[in-house]
Amino acid sequence: MKTIYIKCILIIILLIQPILINAQSIRAIDSEKITSILESHFDKKNPGGAFAIIQKGKVTFKKTMGLANVEYQIPIADTTVFNIASNSKQMTSLLTLILQGEGKLSINDDIRDYLPELKELPYKVTIKQLMNHTHGLPNVDELAQIKGIKKMTYEEVITMLFNIRQFNFKPGNDYQYNNTGFVLLSKIITNVGEKTFQEQLKEKVFDPFGMDYSQAVDNYNQVIPHKAYSYTSIENNIINNSVKISTIGSSGVYASLNDLIVWAKNFTRKNSKYQKHFKRMQKETILNNNRVIEYGLGIQFENYKGIDIVFHGGGTEGYRSYILHAPKHDLSLIFLSNAGGLSGYEIIYDSLEILLKDNLINKKEPSYKGDLSSYEGIYELNASTYYNIWEEDNSLYFGTHGTSEKIMLPKTGKNVFDFVLPYSKLIFNEDSLDLRFLDFSFRAKKVDLPTIDNSNIDLTKYIGIYKNKDHNAIYELTIIDNKLIVKHTINGTFSLNIYSESMMNVINSYFGKIDFIFNSEGEVLGFNLSRQNLVGQFFEKKD
Known part of the structure; x- marks a missing residue:
C-alpha cells in the first residue's frame, strides 16, 4: 500500500491562524464547521495555511493558522506571501491576453517567430498550445532530472529548453500537463514587451488589481518580504524544503491571501475590464482528433456534483495553493499553505459542500454486476x-x-x-x-508487455557510455552480477528489466524505458529514453 502512495506522489505534482476575521454571511454553524476542518489539519505550532471565502464580492470568512517561519515562530498573516506554484499560470495567461489586446502578439502565432533559438523544431507550436498544454514538448522538470540537476536558475532553465529538439507528441494531438510551455511563454513576454516578465506582470496585472504584496520571482535565492518558508514533515521532524528550480511563468508568483482575494473578485466581477480575457481563458481545448479537454488557458473547469466550477491547484516543494470559483453562485474559495500534503484539496471541497449543500447532486450508480x-x-x-x-x-x-x-x-x-x-x-x-x-x-x-527474460541475450554488447547531446546528459551501461546496470554520477545506479534485445526499463523510477537502436550488423548505436512527460530522447553510444 505504501509504495502506491509514494509512486502517485512522485507522478504528480500536487495541491495544496486561527483568527476569524469576518463571518457575517455564513451561518455560525457553517463557520464552526469550516473552522474545525482547518483545525483538523493545522495548529499554531507548525507550518500552516490561510483560507478565505468570497461570496457576492464580499469576504465572508478568512482565517490564518500556523507558522510562516518555524525557526523564529512567526505566525502566518493575511499579508504573508506564499509561492502559489501552478496558480501562476492563470496570471501569465491573463498577461498574455492583455499583450494580445495591445497588438504585441497573437496566441495563434508560431512560437519560433518569437524564439529563434527554437527554429529547428520540426513542428509549429502556437502560443495557445503553450497555454493549454497541447504543445507536446518535454517537461522542464524531467529534463533537469535526467541531467541530474537539482538546482537551476531561470537563465539555466531557458538555456536547457532552447536545446529541445524532440517532441513527446505532435502539437495538438494530445494534452499533457507540464511546466515547459509557460516558462517559454514568460520568455516570449519578455521579448515582445521589452521588459522583464516580472516587470510586465507587476505593471499590467498586480498594480492595476491592487495586489500590493505579489511578485514573480525568478531567483530562488532572492530575499522576499513577508515570505512563508516552505516545509515538509518527515518522521515527526520539520524540514526546510525550499524551491530549487526557477520556472517563472509556470510557477514563481508569490502572493498573499489578501492579494488572491483581490484576484478572485476581479475574476468573478462581471463589469471588470478583464472579464473578456477571463472568459477566453475558460474556453475548452479541442484536440486534433476532436477530443474535448476541460482545460483552457492556464485554468481548469468541470462539473462537481452538479456545480459548475473553475479552478486550479498549485504545488512546489512544501507550498500548496488552490483557487476555486463557482460562478453561478458568485462564490470563490482560496487556500494557501507552506506545510505540503493534500490538505488543501480536502479543505476546499469540504467547504464547498458545506456552503452549497442544497445544490449538490450526489448521484450514486449501482454496483456493476457484469463481466469484469x-x-x-x-x-x-x-x-x-x-x-x-x-x-x-x-x-x-x-x-x-x-x-x-x-x-x-x-x-x-x-x-x-x-x-x-x-x-x-x-x-x-x-x-x-x-x-x-x-x-x-x-x-x-x-x-502487451512481454515477459522479462534475459537468458539468451548477450549483455556485453550494451556496455558503454551513452550521451544525449541536446541536454549533455550522460549514462553508463555496465554489467554487475550478471545484470545490466544503468549508472549516473548523480542519479545513482539502477538494474534494468530486460524484455527483449531492444526494449528494457526500470520500473517505478525516474529513469523509465529505453529502446535500443542497432545497425545492420546488430551493433548498438544508442537508445531512446522515455518516461513520464519525456518521450524518445536519443542517447548515442560513444566509442
Whole structure:
C-alpha cells in the first residue's frame, strides 16, 4: 500500500491562524464547521495555511493558522506571501491576453517567430498550445532530472529548453500537463514587451488589481518580504524544503491571501475590464482528433456534483495553493499553505459542500454486476509505471507490475472503481483507463508487455557510455552480477528489466524505458529514453 502512495506522489505534482476575521454571511454553524476542518489539519505550532471565502464580492470568512517561519515562530498573516506554484499560470495567461489586446502578439502565432533559438523544431507550436498544454514538448522538470540537476536558475532553465529538439507528441494531438510551455511563454513576454516578465506582470496585472504584496520571482535565492518558508514533515521532524528550480511563468508568483482575494473578485466581477480575457481563458481545448479537454488557458473547469466550477491547484516543494470559483453562485474559495500534503484539496471541497449543500447532486450508480474480464490486462501509465488489472471471484484487482501487490477495487459503477488513494478512482475505457487523482486525470493505455527474460541475450554488447547531446546528459551501461546496470554520477545506479534485445526499463523510477537502436550488423548505436512527460530522447553510444 505504501509504495502506491509514494509512486502517485512522485507522478504528480500536487495541491495544496486561527483568527476569524469576518463571518457575517455564513451561518455560525457553517463557520464552526469550516473552522474545525482547518483545525483538523493545522495548529499554531507548525507550518500552516490561510483560507478565505468570497461570496457576492464580499469576504465572508478568512482565517490564518500556523507558522510562516518555524525557526523564529512567526505566525502566518493575511499579508504573508506564499509561492502559489501552478496558480501562476492563470496570471501569465491573463498577461498574455492583455499583450494580445495591445497588438504585441497573437496566441495563434508560431512560437519560433518569437524564439529563434527554437527554429529547428520540426513542428509549429502556437502560443495557445503553450497555454493549454497541447504543445507536446518535454517537461522542464524531467529534463533537469535526467541531467541530474537539482538546482537551476531561470537563465539555466531557458538555456536547457532552447536545446529541445524532440517532441513527446505532435502539437495538438494530445494534452499533457507540464511546466515547459509557460516558462517559454514568460520568455516570449519578455521579448515582445521589452521588459522583464516580472516587470510586465507587476505593471499590467498586480498594480492595476491592487495586489500590493505579489511578485514573480525568478531567483530562488532572492530575499522576499513577508515570505512563508516552505516545509515538509518527515518522521515527526520539520524540514526546510525550499524551491530549487526557477520556472517563472509556470510557477514563481508569490502572493498573499489578501492579494488572491483581490484576484478572485476581479475574476468573478462581471463589469471588470478583464472579464473578456477571463472568459477566453475558460474556453475548452479541442484536440486534433476532436477530443474535448476541460482545460483552457492556464485554468481548469468541470462539473462537481452538479456545480459548475473553475479552478486550479498549485504545488512546489512544501507550498500548496488552490483557487476555486463557482460562478453561478458568485462564490470563490482560496487556500494557501507552506506545510505540503493534500490538505488543501480536502479543505476546499469540504467547504464547498458545506456552503452549497442544497445544490449538490450526489448521484450514486449501482454496483456493476457484469463481466469484469474485459478490463483485465497491463496498463502503461508512463514508460516506467505499469499496472496489472485482473478479475478474480467476480472482483477486480489491482497491482503495480513487477510487485506482489494485490488490492481489490471496490465497484461504484459499470466502469468506475474506487482506488486506494484518497480522492481517487479508476475509470475504464475501451482500451485504456483513467486514473483520477484529486483533480488530475492520467490516462494509462492497455499494452502487451512481454515477459522479462534475459537468458539468451548477450549483455556485453550494451556496455558503454551513452550521451544525449541536446541536454549533455550522460549514462553508463555496465554489467554487475550478471545484470545490466544503468549508472549516473548523480542519479545513482539502477538494474534494468530486460524484455527483449531492444526494449528494457526500470520500473517505478525516474529513469523509465529505453529502446535500443542497432545497425545492420546488430551493433548498438544508442537508445531512446522515455518516461513520464519525456518521450524518445536519443542517447548515442560513444566509442
